Amino acid sequence: xRYIVGYTDTPAGAxxxxxxxxxxxxxxxxLDIVTVLRSEARPTLVPSDAxxxxxxxxxxxxxxxxxxxxxxxxxPSEGHIVYAESFAxxxxxxxxxxxxxxxxxxxxxxxxxxxxxxxxVASALLHSAVVPVALAxxxxxxxxxxxxxxxxxxxxxxxxxxxxxxxxxxxxxxAAHIPLRLIxxxxxxxxxxxxxxxxxxxxxxxxxxVLAYAAEHxxxxxxxxxxxxxxxxxxxxIKHVDWExxxxxxxxxxxxxxxxxxxxxxxxxxxxxxxPVPMVVVPRD
Amino acid sequence: MTTTKPxxxxxxxxxxxxxxxxxxxxxxxxxxIAPAYTMTAALGPTVSEVGLQVPAIILVGFIPMLxxxxxxxxxxxxxxxxxxxxxxxxxxxxxxxGWMAGWGLIAATILVLSNLAGIAVDFFYLMLAQIxxxxxxxxxxxxxFINVVTCLAFMLGATAISYRDMRTTQKVQYVLVGFxxxxxxxxxxxxxxxxxxxxxxxxxxxxxxxxxxxxVESFSAFAAGLSLSIFIFWGxxxxxxxxxxxxxxxxxxxxxxxxxxxxIVVLYLLIATASISFAGIGTGEFGLGNExxxxxxxxxxxxxxxxxxAILVSIAVLSSSAASLQSTFVSPARxxxxxxxxxxxxxxxxxxxxxxxTPGYATIVSSVVASAFYAIMRFVSEDVLWDTxxxxxxxxCFYYGITAxxxxxxxxxxxxxxxxxxxxxxxxxxxxxxxxxVLFFTTIIDSMDPxxxxxxxxxxxxxxxxxxxxxxxxxxxxxxxQAIRRxxxxxxxxLSVGVSNGAExxxxxxxxx
Numbered sequence: 044x045r046y047i048v049g050y051t052d053t054p055a056g057a058x059x060x061x062x063x064x065x066x067x068x069x070x071x072x073x074l075d076i077v078t079v080l081r082s083e084a085r086p087t088l089v090p091s092d093a094x095x096x097x098x099x100x101x102x103x104x105x106x107x108x109x110x111x112x113x114x115x116x117x118x119p120s121e122g123h124i125v126y127a128e129s130f131a132x133x134x135x136x137x138x139x140x141x142x143x144x145x146x147x148x149x150x151x152x153x154x155x156x157x158x159x160x161x162x163x164v165a166s167a168l169l170h171s172a173v174v175p176v177a178l179a180x181x182x183x184x185x186x187x188x189x190x191x192x193x194x195x196x197x198x199x200x201x202x203x204x205x206x207x208x209x210x211x212x213x214x215x216x217x218a219a220h221i222p223l224r225l226i227x228x229x230x231x232x233x234x235x236x237x238x239x240x241x242x243x244x245x246x247x248x249x250x251x252x253v254l255a256y257a258a259e260h261x262x263x264x265x266x267x268x269x270x271x272x273x274x275x276x277x278x279x280x281i282k283h284v285d286w287e288x289x290x291x292x293x294x295x296x297x298x299x300x301x302x303x304x305x306x307x308x309x310x311x312x313x314x315x316x317x318x319p320v321p322m323v324v325v326p327r328d
Numbered sequence: 329m330t331t332t333k334p335x336x337x338x339x340x341x342x343x344x345x346x347x348x349x350x351x352x353x354x355x356x357x358x359x360x361i362a363p364a365y366t367m368t369a370a371l372g373p374t375v376s377e378v379g380l381q382v383p384a385i386i387l388v389g390f391i392p393m394l395x396x397x398x399x400x401x402x403x404x405x406x407x408x409x410x411x412x413x414x415x416x417x418x419x420x421x422x423x424x425x426g427w428m429a430g431w432g433l434i435a436a437t438i439l440v441l442s443n444l445a446g447i448a449v450d451f452f453y454l455m456l457a458q459i460x461x462x463x464x465x466x467x468x469x470x471x472x473f474i475n476v477v478t479c480l481a482f483m484l485g486a487t488a489i490s491y492r493d494m495r496t497t498q499k500v501q502y503v504l505v506g507f508x509x510x511x512x513x514x515x516x517x518x519x520x521x522x523x524x525x526x527x528x529x530x531x532x533x534x535x536x537x538x539x540x541x542x543x544v545e546s547f548s549a550f551a552a553g554l555s556l557s558i559f560i561f562w563g564x565x566x567x568x569x570x571x572x573x574x575x576x577x578x579x580x581x582x583x584x585x586x587x588x589x590x591x592i593v594v595l596y597l598l599i600a601t602a603s604i605s606f607a608g609i610g611t612g613e614f615g616l617g618n619e620x621x622x623x624x625x626x627x628x629x630x631x632x633x634x635x636x637x638a639i640l641v642s643i644a645v646l647s648s649s650a651a652s653l654q655s656t657f658v659s660p661a662r663x664x665x666x667x668x669x670x671x672x673x674x675x676x677x678x679x680x681x682x683x684x685x686t687p688g689y690a691t692i693v694s695s696v697v698a699s700a701f702y703a704i705m706r707f708v709s710e711d712v713l714w715d716t717x718x719x720x721x722x723x724x725c726f727y728y729g730i731t732a733x734x735x736x737x738x739x740x741x742x743x744x745x746x747x748x749x750x751x752x753x754x755x756x757x758x759x760x761x762x763x764x765x766v767l768f769f770t771t772i773i774d775s776m777d778p779x780x781x782x783x784x785x786x787x788x789x790x791x792x793x794x795x796x797x798x799x800x801x802x803x804x805x806x807x808x809x810q811a812i813r814r815x816x817x818x819x820x821x822x823l824s825v826g827v828s829n830g831a832e833x834x835x836x837x838x839x840x841x
Contacts (some may be wrong), residue, residue, distance in 0.1 A: 052682035081493075081685060094409035095662050100670065100681050 044072035046241050049134045049164065052106040053151030059203040060320050061141055062177060063147045066291075067118045069192050069219035072128035076110050078103045079133030084127040087266065087270065088105035091105075100124060101197070115189065131167035138174055147177040155191035168325055172241055175211060176305055177291075177323045178315065187288055187302040194290040196224045198251055207328035208295035211263060215291070226284065227253050249310065266277075277313035292322045300327040342392075353567055354591070355505045360563035360594055362652035363645045364508045364626070367599050369717050370560045371445055372622025372793055373781065375609050378553035380532075382600045384541040389557025390593060391529065395760030396728050397565040399735030400750050406738070406828055413667025413731045414657075415823065422735035422825050423818045424588075424807070429671055429734070430663050431803035434738065436720055438694060439659040440562075442702035443485070444656065445479045445718040448649040448714075449814075450627050452478065455642035476703045483702075486650075487695035488656040504647045511644035512595055515626075519602035519633050529616055529632055530608030534601055540600060551770035555721035558767070560596065562724055563655070564589060590745030606633060608625075623713030642725035664690035666787045671817040672810060711782035718771075718781045719795040725768035726800070732761030739828045774798060 048053075048063035050056045063218040067074045107122030114120045127133030138146050148239055149166050170175045197212035216223040226306065227250040261267055274280030297308030305326045307315075315322055349362075371382070373561060378385050392789040392824060413433045418426025450469045457466035468474050488494075496504075522528040527839025535542050544550045567585040610618040614632055621628035630641035665687035681688035705712045735757035736743065743753035775793035778785035785791055809820040 056682070092408070092410055092412075092658075094407075094411070094415075094664060097408065098410050099680065099685055106682065113693070245436075273554070 044070060044144040045075050045141050046070075046072045047134060047138045047141065047146045048074055049079070049112050049130065049146065049148040050108070051077045051150075052146055053129075053179075055179075056110070057113075058149040058179035058181065058184040059147050060295070061187065062149075062179035064118055064189050065192060065214075065289075066115055066145065066147065066160065066177065066188075068115075068189075069144060069221075070215065071218070072144065074114060074118055075133060075137070075143065076107060076120055077123045077125055077137050078310075079105055079125050079127050079130045079218060082128055083097075092265045114230075130164045131165070134164075134168060135172060138172070142173060145175045145177055146172055149179045150181050166261045166307075168170060171303055172305045173303055173326055175196075175323050176327045177321055180319060188197065190289050191230055192219050192221055192289055192291050193287050194222050194224060195219075195293065196214070196226055196286075196290055197293040198226045198311075198314065200294075200295070208293055208325045209260070211258075211323070211325045212293040213265065215293075216265055217262065222268065223258060224268045225253050225272060227269065243273075246273065266272050277310055278317045281314050281317040286318070286320050288320065290320050292318060292320055293325060296326055296327040298327075302327055330446070349503075350584055350587075354588050355501055357564060357567035357584065358505050358509070358591065359501060359648075359651045359783075360566050360614040360655045361561065362508075362563070362666040363592060363595055363599075364512055364641075365444060365447055366560045367512070367596065367653055368494050368624050368626035368645055369713060370556050371600065371603060372616060373714050373717055374553055375555045375604070375616040376619075376622055377549045377556065378783075380530040380604060381541060381544045381553070382598050382604065383538045385544070385553040385557050385753050386545035386560070386593065386596045386600060387539065389540045389554050390561055390589065392554070392760045393558055393561040393564065394589075395586075396732045396757040396764065399732050399757030399760065400565050401570040402739065402753055402757075403724050403731070403735055407668060411670070411735075413661065413727050413773075414663050414672070415666055415670070416738065417730050417734045419598035419673075420824050421730075423672070423820060423823070424731060424823050426805045426823070427810075428800070428803055429727050430667050430672065431799075431807070432723055432730065434660045435799040435803070436727060437656055438698045438701060438718050439723060440559075440656055441483070441486075441653065441660075441694070442479075442699040442705065443713055443720065444649050444653050445482045445673065445698070445702060446475075447624055448482050448646060448653070448717070449475055449478045450624050451642045451645045451649070452482075454627055454647065455628070455639060457634070458642060459638040465641060476706050479702055480699050480704075481694055482653075483699045486653040486657060488619050489648045489654055490661070490695075491681065491684060491686055491691050493716040499505060501651075508644045508648050509591070510597065511640045512599055512638070513635060515630075516602035516695040517639060518637075519606040519629075522633065523605045528606045530606075530612060531608055532605050532608045532663075538601065538604070538642070539544050544604075547568075548770055548774045552721075553707055554763075554776065555725050555767045556717065558724050558728070558764075559717065559721045561589075561592070563652075564592065566655075572815045585689060592651055602628060605668050619711065623711045623717075623782070640821050657694065660694040661687045661690040670822045671814050672682075674814075684775050687774075704721050708786070709784045711784065714782040715795065717791045719799075720794045722768060722771045722775070722792070723799060725764040725771065727763035729761050729768055732757040732764060736761070738826075741827055752795070753797040772815035787801045 046063055046067050048059050050060055063074050063076070066072065080103060103124050105208030107124065111120055111122055123136050123137060125133040127136055134146050134148070137143070146168055148168060150162065150165060165176070165178055192215070195212050195216040197209060199208070211221060219255055227246065250269055250271045257267050257269065272280040272286065274285050292314075294311040294314060295308075296304070297306045297311070299308070303326050304325050307324055311324060374385060376380050378657070403416045404412070407416060407419060411430065414426055414430025417429035453469040454466045457463050519528070523531045544553065566586070567588050603625065607614045607616050609615060609617045614621065614628055616622070616625060626641050626645055630638035634641060663674065664677045665680075667673040668675050668679075668690065677690045677693070679689045680686070685704070702712070705716060708713045736754055739749065739753035743749045772793065774780055775790045775796065778788050778790050780790040781792045786794055816822055
């Protein structure tokens with residue numbers, strides 16, 4: 044398996060790289076650290092200059108060298124400089140060419156208190172990738188470092204796509220020998236200020252269904268817990284759940300996604316705003 | 329898309345993925361020259377030097393530009409480097425002359441940045457006046473405080489755009505350049521219609537004498553005019569150096585450069601003859617000899633010529649200035665970056681923004697210096713636009729001249745190797761360099777006269793002279809400070825003196841042609 048890390052010589056790039064190392068270690072995958080330079084195909088009023096392009100290329104090589112120095116020896120890694128119209132385009136292209144299994148990027152700066160905000164690159168990936176996309180929250184590179192994963196949380200709704208999502212989460216949890224936690228997000232589809240009894244009931248039912256499904260389908264060697272997240276808004280619900288600093292959250296794609304493509308749904312986007320831990324968005328089946 | 333491992337260096341630089349077609353190359357060329365801005369800034373000062381013979385000077389002025397541009401292309405092919413003149417002159421003549429060439433380039437671009445922003449400010453308020461039908465608004469540009477503040481705002485905008493490397497789409501570029509050309513042609517034609525109808529301000533019949541460079545009164549007027557006309561073609565050389573990325577056959581860049589220059593020369597001749605026929609060179613209200621309007625002639629002439637359509641001129645000049653501001657910002661930043669990289673300046677200058685992939689630090693420094701320079705000049709000079717343009721011509725002659733000589737010296741072992749080399753590596757650059765050197769020294773000597781140019785002077789010495797000398801002397805001072813603090817570069821340890829061995833840069837051999 045090859046994991047593609049979208050790298051820039053910025054704190055966000057370092058976050059992405061650290062998450063990449065943690066994931067690659069758990070999954071015994073190899074890392075492809077990718078820096079994207081702008082291809083000349085971009086329209087420009089400024090004539091490009093061969094000398095400057097070469098300078099940039101050399102600088103980017105230096106960045107990749109520094110990045111490679113951060114990666115521990117037990118994780119095989121390779122650096123790539125890619126030319127594309129945009130950063131996102133470059134990552135998608137390289138992921139296709141190298142048959143990457145996941146794309147990992149850092150969240151944009153500017154999120155409050157370490158929460159993730161979606162930058163333009165991540166946003167483009169989260170609406171078009173065909174492989175899972177992992178987002179490292181701001182600052183996670185320095186707070187969590189290269190520690191291994193401690194838990195996988197998988198956010199399930201009633202919508203289509205949950206099976207694929209569950210499979211992806213199980214795969215990682217198993218490989219890393221860590222517990223899996225399922226969060227039922229059914230209540231969160233309601234937009235009421237107070238939760239009416241029938242909704243609460245439905246939430247409970249859904250949680251039961253999820254657990255039943257897990258009991259039936261999930262392998263026995265896995266430690267599975269189920270939790271119902273509640274709150275008036277998605278953000279509140281996420282805030283009240285306890286998060287381990289080293290855990291990883293899986294969410295599915297919106298119903299709007301084309302088959303086998305990623306499309307960040309509204310619930311996932313709201314979760315992203317509050318999540319203090321990395322999030323992986325899985326394509327629709 | 330191409331993938332390269334870090335170790336393999338330059339094998340493919342992504343240039344193959346994108347290339348510029350013939351039309352694209354012409355559009356870039358024209359937008360770098362920015363004819364609407366250039367004409368409004370340079371026409372007045374040129375008229376004040378050579379009178380009616382502006383068309384002749386435009387035709388002759390292209391020659392040194394062309395000669396040097398050929399040499400520029402040779403160097404760019406042999407040593408593509410973002411430091412251009414700085415790197416090439418260092419390789420040819422050693423660190424001291426190389427440093428000064430880089431300084432000259434930076435000074436010239438900083439002068440033009442401040443002039444560009446100044447023109448943009450004038451037209452911004454003119455456009456407001458036209459939109460709100462209130463002529464008083466245009467006078468706001470005369471208030472030095474409002475003027476400087478607006479100018480700083482423009483510079484801030486342009487810096488942000490350059491720093492973040494925001495780019496317009498190709499369609500927008502085509503539209504902007506096309507619009508600029510159309511407006512200028514319209515301006516020319518309407519001016520001639522006024523002349524024919526007898527409604528011109530000071531109808532002056534065109535005569536062949538206008539195209540005769542020998543009719544210029546004196547050699548110093550001729551030299552001053554020429555150094556201004558070098559400014560009006562400045563930027564054209566990019567069409568020659570776009571070789572690497574122009575798609576199609578090897579002849580595309582040549583054709584793009586030729587077509588660009590034909591379009592530009594025809595356009596300039598049309599505008600120059602039309603303006604002179606319409607307004608004459610007298611000192612009347614709209615006469616091109618009127619000192620009050622010479623720094624920015626379209627500002628004064630747009631209304632009388634186009635009437636209600638004058639706002640088109642404002643939009644054209646503003647958009648042309650904006651495009652030019654963007655392409656001009658790149659060149660001092662890249663040269664500063666190269667100087668930082670090779671240790672000729674603090675290494676901060678070599679910093680590349682990892683997010684935007686631009687020479688961030690160098691961009692901000694250029695912007696701050698250009699803004700400060702404009703703010704000071706606005707208060708010191710009687711006619712800031714005019715003086716900066718004249719000083720600019722001088723600085724272009726300085727660093728282009730050094731570059732031209734660097735061509736000859738760098739290729740000294742091979743310029744006799746073929747007939748082609750004799751022309752492109754010896755005769756053309758040598759002749760171009762000599763012309764520029766003569767222009768440079770003539771301008772220096774003449775500009776000591778307090779009446780030179782706009783007549784701004786400090787203590788009886790012409791401001792243009794003080795500017796030119798100030799730039800060169802401060803360059804020498806900073807160079808000496810750098811030599812003490814960072815001696816490696818000046819000992820030739822980072823960028824050594826060399827001579828061409830006839831080999832072209834490896835990278836260029838693999839480029840698609």
